[in-house]
Amino acid sequence: MSKFKYLLKYGIKRRIGTKAFYIANIVIFIALLALMNIPNIVAFFDDGEASKEIVYVVDDTQKGLESIEILDQSTQALLSMIPGANVSFEPQATVDPNNLSFGASKAIIHLTANVDILVVDIYKNGLDTLNETVLLQALSVLKVQVWAADKTPAELELISDFNQPLVYEIHTQEDDHTTRDLILSAISVFVAIPIFIMLILSVQFVGVDIIEEKSTKAIEFVMSTVPPQTHFMTKILASFIFLIVQSGLIFIYGIIAGFVSTTVLGATNGQMSISELIGMLTETDSNIISSVLNALPMALFITLIFMIVGGLFFMIFMATLASMSTSMEDFQSFQSPFMFTMLIGFYASIFSMYMGDSIVLKILGYIPLFSPIVVPTLYMSGVLGVVDVIISFVILIGSTVGMYYLLAPVYKASILSYDQSPFFQRIKKMFKRSKAI
Amino acid sequence: MLEVNHVKKNYGSLTAVNDLSFSIQPGEIFGLLGTNGAGKTTTFKMILGLLEPTEGNIRFHGKKISYDDVDQIGYMIEERSLLVKLSVKELVLHYGALKGLDKDTILERLNYWLKRFNIESYLDKKIKELSKGNQQKIQFITAIINNPKLLVLDEPFSGLDPINTNKFVEVIRDFQQKGTMIIFSTHQIDHVESFCEQLIVLEKGIPVLQGKISDIKKDFKRHNIRLIGEVEEAKLRSIEGVLDVIIQPNEWIVKIADESFSEAVFNYVKTCKNIRKFDVEQATLSEIFIEKVGETYEQV
Numbered sequence: 001m002s003k004f005k006y007l008l009k010y011g012i013k014r015r016i017g018t019k020a021f022y023i024a025n026i027v028i029f030i031a032l033l034a035l036m037n038i039p040n041i042v043a044f045f046d047d048g049e050a051s052k053e054i055v056y057v058v059d060d061t062q063k064g065l066e067s068i069e070i071l072d073q074s075t076q077a078l079l080s081m082i083p084g085a086n087v088s089f090e091p092q093a094t095v096d097p098n099n100l101s102f103g104a105s106k107a108i109i110h111l112t113a114n115v116d117i118l119v120v121d122i123y124k125n126g127l128d129t130l131n132e133t134v135l136l137q138a139l140s141v142l143k144v145q146v147w148a149a150d151k152t153p154a155e156l157e158l159i160s161d162f163n164q165p166l167v168y169e170i171h172t173q174e175d176d177h178t179t180r181d182l183i184l185s186a187i188s189v190f191v192a193i194p195i196f197i198m199l200i201l202s203v204q205f206v207g208v209d210i211i212e213e214k215s216t217k218a219i220e221f222v223m224s225t226v227p228p229q230t231h232f233m234t235k236i237l238a239s240f241i242f243l244i245v246q247s248g249l250i251f252i253y254g255i256i257a258g259f260v261s262t263t264v265l266g267a268t269n270g271q272m273s274i275s276e277l278i279g280m281l282t283e284t285d286s287n288i289i290s291s292v293l294n295a296l297p298m299a300l301f302i303t304l305i306f307m308i309v310g311g312l313f314f315m316i317f318m319a320t321l322a323s324m325s326t327s328m329e330d331f332q333s334f335q336s337p338f339m340f341t342m343l344i345g346f347y348a349s350i351f352s353m354y355m356g357d358s359i360v361l362k363i364l365g366y367i368p369l370f371s372p373i374v375v376p377t378l379y380m381s382g383v384l385g386v387v388d389v390i391i392s393f394v395i396l397i398g399s400t401v402g403m404y405y406l407l408a409p410v411y412k413a414s415i416l417s418y419d420q421s422p423f424f425q426r427i428k429k430m431f432k433r434s435k436a437i
Numbered sequence: 438m439l440e441v442n443h444v445k446k447n448y449g450s451l452t453a454v455n456d457l458s459f460s461i462q463p464g465e466i467f468g469l470l471g472t473n474g475a476g477k478t479t480t481f482k483m484i485l486g487l488l489e490p491t492e493g494n495i496r497f498h499g500k501k502i503s504y505d506d507v508d509q510i511g512y513m514i515e516e517r518s519l520l521v522k523l524s525v526k527e528l529v530l531h532y533g534a535l536k537g538l539d540k541d542t543i544l545e546r547l548n549y550w551l552k553r554f555n556i557e558s559y560l561d562k563k564i565k566e567l568s569k570g571n572q573q574k575i576q577f578i579t580a581i582i583n584n585p586k587l588l589v590l591d592e593p594f595s596g597l598d599p600i601n602t603n604k605f606v607e608v609i610r611d612f613q614q615k616g617t618m619i620i621f622s623t624h625q626i627d628h629v630e631s632f633c634e635q636l637i638v639l640e641k642g643i644p645v646l647q648g649k650i651s652d653i654k655k656d657f658k659r660h661n662i663r664l665i666g667e668v669e670e671a672k673l674r675s676i677e678g679v680l681d682v683i684i685q686p687n688e689w690i691v692k693i694a695d696e697s698f699s700e701a702v703f704n705y706v707k708t709c710k711n712i713r714k715f716d717v718e719q720a721t722l723s724e725i726f727i728e729k730v731g732e733t734y735e736q737v
Contacts, residue, residue, distance in 0.1 A: 217517065
């Protein structure tokens with residue numbers, strides 16, 4: 001095995017496969033499992049006495065059906081299957097879409113018929129997503145009744161099955177786009193936290209690894225066996241692989257937790273989509289959630305690539321800083337300005353949902369020191385478009401490559417130096433020495 | 438063969454080593470002496486390729502030392518360079534792998550050396566739990582685990598008691614017998630005197646004394662006369678050629694400028710009572726060292 005491979009393997013083994021790694025991952029898995037099973041946990045403790053929501057029904061189908069009775073019967077069957085849902089129906093004579101009067105209701109449904117097809121307009125006023133699910137199921141039953149209303153028994157026998165989907169339109173009281181962006185912004189905040197933690201962890205590992213060898217002088221032995229570039233690369237790659245493995249594991253834990261939540265424990269008996277599930281949790285329209293979920297894969301992809309390349313960028317930077325330090329205390333004071341810069345990026349991400357379309361945020365999105373943390377959240381909150389993200393990513397990659405070529409000689413010059421001069425003076429000295437090398 | 442040819446190393450305006458040249462043959466032990474900051478460690482780092490000489494060159498078996506040669510070199514640095522959180526086994530496995538050895542070979546050799554140093558029970562102990570002397574032994578083992586052709590030892594005996602120092606000396610002699618080139622630095626001049634063929638004394642980067650120890654001692658004119666008897670200090674000091682008189686609990690040491698002055702001293706001593714010892718000997722290496730380093734101080 002080449003020394004490069006050996007050092008890389010050794011570095012990875014020091015991070016992955018340790019007791020600390022196993023314990024941290026067990027905790028992360030349990031936390032994710034608990035988080036994604038909140039509906040099941042809620043359902044487990046639910047006494048079934050959820051507060052009843054009223055839906056007004058305006059029946060203009062002219063089919064002579066007892067629509068309220070049909071809806072009530074269908075609902076009763078569903079309520080026993082969906083814990084937490086509780087809805088009842090009351091008749092109303094008319095509805096004016098331009099001047100809705102909800103009264104005590106959480107929604108008004110306007111039933112009309114296009115020949116034998118039921119057409120439903122749903123005007124929502126904060127209807128619970130779970131109840132909305134029940135309502136849609138009940139309307140599907142009514143749909144069949146409407147279709148069958150004018151048919152003779154002979155006609156019904158000829159057409160044994162009716163598979164037409166329910167024709168309905170939901171009218172919400174909120175602006176969909178704003179809500180979608182708000183949700184994405186909120187998600188982005190949750191995304192920013194793990195990105196920040198993972199980046200801090202991985203860059204810390206690089207720094208601590210190097211400074212541990214340097215402060216114990218073990219570096220002298222190591223450097224007498226492998227070239228500085230090999231040492232530099234293996235330290236960065238080992239932490240980089242850790243970053244990818246840990247991110248991948250968190251992703252897998254999320255999938256397992258989601259699977260356990262929806263399929264194994266299944267508080268919703270598999271009748272609820274993920275968007276409905278999240279909608280129920282966040283009390284948000286499932287259509288908006290669905291729109292959010294459609295935007296999420298791209299957002300998560302951007303998050304992933306920025307985290308990976310950004311991680312590499314920060315690690316190169318941190319490894320060089322560690323090579324200039326002589327002890328752990330020295331390293332701590334050396335990395336403080338760097339950590340402060342990362343914190344700025346983190347807070348910019350957190351406040352991006354409040355700052356909106358800020359020019360400062362946009363500028364931060366193009367600076368590689370901030371972009372790995374800021375760009376994913378700015379994209380999710382709609383401040384940056386896809387083109388902006390691509391430009392920022394190209395800048396980040398270019399800076400990472402440039403940073404490697406700029407700092408690798410500095411690392412070589414400083415890794416065996418125990419210079420104690422002040423911060424900027426030392427950096428200047430090491431750059432000067434790297435040019436001499 | 439290791440050849441160091443007119444090597445110079447500058448750190449900015451400071452010259453750490455200036456025009457240093459020497460060579461070591463297989464099976465030879467070479468001593469590098471000097472006060473703190475004399476340039477010994479810088480010389481070692483240049484030999485190992487950790488530092489590039491500003492001028493001159495270093496050749497190992499006729500070619501410039503590169504990372505292809507490191508597996509044939511053993512290096513023990515002055516300060517302890519151990520990863521203290523690891524166990525003895527983990528550390529030696531790590532360092533051995535960095536020297537290109539496979540796991541089985543490392544463990545086999547480690548067991549041998551632990552036994553030889555009487556610390557076989559420390560295999561799974563953390564380095565930080567070991568005493569300084571035992572840490573020094575582990576560090577020594579990491580330097581020799583690859584059976585090096587060139588062994589570079591920077592202050593190998595510091596912190597060791599006489600018994601363990603002798604063990605180190607035995608091992609170093611074993612490697613010498615196997616044809617290993619050994620270069621080491623020390624503050625304890627008696628070690629150099631006891632088993633070095635050649636030495637260099639560095640002072641502020643400049644070689645002030647160099648060559649075979651026997652030649653150095655021969656070239657150094659001053660001699661010491663050790664005597665036991667009832668003599669008068671004032672009379673001894675008044676003799677021509679006597680540089681100094683030191684009174685020790687059991688004997689007198691009379692320092693003379695040249696061996697030829699011993700006769701005049703003897704002529705006086707034979708007139709005294711109870712003379713039980715009169716021994717003319719060469720100056721010690723320690724005296725030569727102090728003399729030479731002192732001279733350089735004066736020149737600077």
